[in-house]
Amino acid sequence: MSNLHIIDHPLVQHKMAMLRDKDLGTKDFRDLVNEITMFLGYEVTRDLPQEEVEIETPLMKTTQKVIAGKKLAIAPILRAGLGMVDGMLMLMPAAKVGHIGMYRDHESLEPQEYFFKMPNDISERQVIVVDPMLATGGSAMMAFDSLVKRGVDPKQIKFVCLVSCPEGVKALQENYPDIEIYTAALDEKLNEDAYILPGLGDAGDRLFGTL
Numbered sequence: 763m764s765n766l767h768i769i770d771h772p773l774v775q776h777k778m779a780m781l782r783d784k785d786l787g788t789k790d791f792r793d794l795v796n797e798i799t800m801f802l803g804y805e806v807t808r809d810l811p812q813e814e815v816e817i818e819t820p821l822m823k824t825t826q827k828v829i830a831g832k833k834l835a836i837a838p839i840l841r842a843g844l845g846m847v848d849g850m851l852m853l854m855p856a857a858k859v860g861h862i863g864m865y866r867d868h869e870s871l872e873p874q875e876y877f878f879k880m881p882n883d884i885s886e887r888q889v890i891v892v893d894p895m896l897a898t899g900g901s902a903m904m905a906f907d908s909l910v911k912r913g914v915d916p917k918q919i920k921f922v923c924l925v926s927c928p929e930g931v932k933a934l935q936e937n938y939p940d941i942e943i944y945t946a947a948l949d950e951k952l953n954e955d956a957y958i959l960p961g962l963g964d965a966g967d968r969l970f971g972t973l
């Protein structure tokens with residue numbers, strides 16, 4: 763079974779059309795990233811373990827399923843991943859947040875890690891790594907490497923992005939076949955600067971107004 767989940771819900775696709783528009787302003791871009799993230803978060807949490815609890819409604823006693831105390835962490839890849847944190851926390855307010863600072867060197871296109879701070883018990887948590895863009899896959903894979911080095915089982919990692927491309931998906935599937943990928947779009951290809959086409963440009967710059 764493929765580990766690639768493309769979320770093609772009409773509301774998600776409608777919001778993606780707005781997000782890609784080059785004339786969309788910073789505030790609206792930020793708001794849409796959060797809104798789309800919530801839809802993706804709904805899908806990525808679909809298989810969280812559940813347990814039955816007893817409750818009492820105003821009319822009678824009954825049982826109801828609740829999430830079975832799964833320990834979660836959200837791990838944004840900076841900067842652009844920061845734009846997805848609030849959307850995820852809206853759904854999982856008790857999740858811890860660990861930050862992975864990374865930028866792609868403009869010449870080599872290789873990711874450079876400049877910050878890594880996780881909750882102490884990260885090896886016991888399911889980790890949802892978030893970054894709007896999956897281009898070559900180098901940044902996501904370096905983030906996974908860093909988590910695995912700290913004892914996280916790749917089976918406990920999920921990756922959520924807004925835009926992906928065949929090159930990045932292939933790299934992740936070859937190197938981390940156990941990691942489920944959730945995306946709102948599988949675009950056409952990378953250009954010669956490893957930007958996604960049609961894509962949405964530089965997600966970090968559009969989120970933070972640093973164009």
Ligand SMILES: O=P(O)(O)OC[C@H]1O[C@H](OP(=O)(O)OP(=O)(O)O)[C@H](O)[C@@H]1O
Nearest residue numbers: 840841842865866897898899900901966
């Ligand atoms: O799959 P890759 O080829 O590694 O490219 C994707 C990475 O590039 C972007 O970050 P960028 O380096 O622009 O940093 P920023 O978020 O600070 O803008 C993006 O947010 C990903 O982290």
Ligand SMILES: O=c1cc[nH]c(=O)[nH]1
Nearest residue numbers: 897957958963964965
């Ligand atoms: O298209 C791309 C590729 C990498 N990073 C981005 O922000 N956009």
Ligand SMILES: [Mg+2]
Nearest residue numbers: 964965966967
């Ligand atoms: Mg950037």
